[in-house]
Amino acid sequence: MSQAGIVPRILQSWWAPGRVVASLRGMPDRVLIVVLMTAMLIFLIAQAPGHARAAQLQPDVPLGARMGGALLAVMFIMPLVAYGVAALVAALSRLTPWPVAPQDSRLALFWALLAVAPAMLLAGLTAGLVGPGRALTLTQSLAGLGFLCIWGAGLRSLAGGR
Secondary structure (H helix, E strand, O other): OOOOHHHHHHHHOOOHHHHHHHOOOOOHHHHHHHHHHHHHHHHHHHHHHHHHHHHHHHHOOHHHHHHHHHHHHHHHHHHHHHHHHHHHHHHHOOOOOOOOHHHHHHHHHHHHHHHOOHHHHHHHHHHHHOOHHHHHHOOOOOEEEHHHHHHHHHHHHOOOOO
């Protein structure tokens, strides 16, 4: 990465995702895994308020058990799923006029996950403080749409399909 810090790039990813992802091209695999695991750690933290609320309302499943399950899913299973999805997208892109290299596919996906992390934190706070309802649906939809837009723009910029 160049001089620009990680937080400004995350913020810039919300209005110029293709440019940000293209500027990260060539990132070594060891850095890519740090990006992925940082995103997963933030996602785990984002789930804590919702799990705390659920444990308070339904004490038959304690908070520790809920967070233990979330830890297993987010820190161990999701990274494997992310690598699989990136590989699948790279393989399927070969069927199109805009093939994406496997490392570029990983970069676009992992960066999109990290860039959407602030929205996931907001959704997690909403889940914990407000609970189910319109506000939670709105924040989760914002995070999901943001992820899809950032990931798609990243793939497009790395495939040269501007």
